[in-house]
Amino acid sequence: MKTAIVTGVTGQDGSYLAELLLSKGYRVIGLKRRTSLINTSRIDHIFSHENLSLEYYDLEDSGCIYKLIHYYEPDEIYNLAAQSHVRVSFDMPEHTVNGVAIGPLKILEAIRNMNLCDKIKFYQASSSEMYGDNPEYPFNETSRLMPASPYACAKVFAHNIVRNYRESYGIHASSGILFNHESPRRGETFVTRKITLAAARIKLGLQDQLCLGNLDAKRDWGHAKDYVVAMWKMLQKISPSDYVISTGETHSVKEFLEEVFDCAGLDPYKYLKIDARLFRPHEVPYLLGDSTKARKELSWTPEHNFKTLAKDMYEADYKQMLNSEGRYGHIEKALRGAI
Ligand code: NAP
Ligand code: F7E
Numbered sequence: 001m002k003t004a005i006v007t008g009v010t011g012q013d014g015s016y017l018a019e020l021l022l023s024k025g026y027r028v029i030g031l032k033r034r035t036s037l038i039n040t041s042r043i044d045h046i047f048s049h050e051n052l053s054l055e056y057y058d059l060e061d062s063g064c065i066y067k068l069i070h071y072y073e074p075d076e077i078y079n080l081a082a083q084s085h086v087r088v089s090f091d092m093p094e095h096t097v098n099g100v101a102i103g104p105l106k107i108l109e110a111i112r113n114m115n116l117c118d119k120i121k122f123y124q125a126s127s128s129e130m131y132g133d134n135p136e137y138p139f140n141e142t143s144r145l146m147p148a149s150p151y152a153c154a155k156v157f158a159h160n161i162v163r164n165y166r167e168s169y170g171i172h173a174s175s176g177i178l179f180n181h182e183s184p185r186r187g188e189t190f191v192t193r194k195i196t197l198a199a200a201r202i203k204l205g206l207q208d209q210l211c212l213g214n215l216d217a218k219r220d221w222g223h224a225k226d227y228v229v230a231m232w233k234m235l236q237k238i239s240p241s242d243y244v245i246s247t248g249e250t251h252s253v254k255e256f257l258e259e260v261f262d263c264a265g266l267d268p269y270k271y272l273k274i275d276a277r278l279f280r281p282h283e284v285p286y287l288l289g290d291s292t293k294a295r296k297e298l299s300w301t302p303e304h305n306f307k308t309l310a311k312d313m314y315e316a317d318y319k320q321m322l323n324s325e326g327r328y329g330h331i332e333k334a335l336r337g338a339i
Pocket of ligand 2: 086178218
């Protein structure tokens with residue numbers, strides 16, 4: 001039985017990846033950070049799986065990762081943990097950079113110092129945000145990285161250090177340059193989920209306004225369920241490499257808004273308020289990926305498209321709101337704030 005360590009198991013991707021690995025017969029060691037309230041809602045349904053163990057971990061704690069690698073002797077490590085909100089990274093640059101950039105380095109150093117370079121395969125969650133201001137789309141594995149936020153700068157460091165450890169020490173370390181991917185498990189402060197949650201709540205009479213920032217930004221949006229398959233496929237290759245994972249289609253925030261409100265049978269412009277606080281100090285206006293390499297070398301193809309993603313997310317939120325009417329007032333308050 002293979003053993004995989006997944007950092008960030010309580011997050012969107014961590015939860016789907018843990019499910020995928022368990023379905024493939026892996027023993028999964030999910031690493032979660034300590035929080036004052038329980039943060040396991042995305043993995044509650046697999047919580048009692050006999051092959052899942054949860055351990056405490058923090059990106060800033062080197063001792064922790066040495067201990068866990070020594071104890072569990074994993075075949076694969078997937079590094080998904082991060083302060084992953086681009087807007088928040090402008091407010092908390094030091095915290096973001098410490099975790100996003102130095103966190104993966106701590107894991108690579110543990111692998112190297114424990115003489116496990118030829119035993120452990122490592123996956124790093126790189127991001128399309130690394131292309132930032134580059135105007136020459138579509139972006140592939142060799143496109144210039146021009147990061148435009150503290151989050152993206154930190155991801156560029158991590159991306160480069162992973163390549164450096166691969167080339168210097170022969171570690172089987174791969175980075176997936178993933179374009180935006182969403183799902184019903186997406187965090188509520190990312191724009192897609194904010195929109196699907198609002199549409200469901202407005203439909204049920206629980207909310208009467210949706211505050212958004214820049215509607216013109218374009219993103220290459222895929223479904224997280226499809227994207228975790230690509231992560232796993234990367235670590236099954238004989239040789240490590242970096243891969244762009246994307247749909248090859250780009251849509252504006254405005255188009256996503258209209259698509260979701262159309263699913264709900266609502267006119268979004270009756271409820272929309274543009275809030276200046278939701279604009280970023282530096283926006284990434286346009287992201288479009290070219291995933292030819294992954295499609296050829298990993299035989300990876302996404303099952304979802306823009307329309308099925310919007311529908312899946314809206315319907316899941318509508319069902320959830322219907323079943324838990326009234327319990328989500330705190331979310332509306334948070335979403336009205338500047339995030
Ligand atoms: P997410 O939902 O925000 O999950 C992030 C995970 O990291 C959560 O489990 C979170 O714990 C954990 N975490 C945050 N800070 C930590 C720390 N200091 N120590 C330990 N754990 C910490 O993000 P995601 O969408 O699943 O993304 C997974 C990874 O892919 C991230 O590295 C992200 O930057 C990257 N990425 C995401 C996308 C995308 O579109 N989703 C695209 C490209 C790259 P809590 O649950 O306690 O918050
Ligand atoms: O913003 C605009 C905003 O926060 C998308 C992370 O997973 O993907 C994600 O980063 C766009 C931006 O995602 C609101 O200005 C308008 O142009 O959903 P987002 P992101 O910044 O693209 C990348 C690939 C990652 O790696 C990250 O970890 O939507 N936008 N109005 C808004 N965005 C938010 N959050 N809230 C708004 O009200």
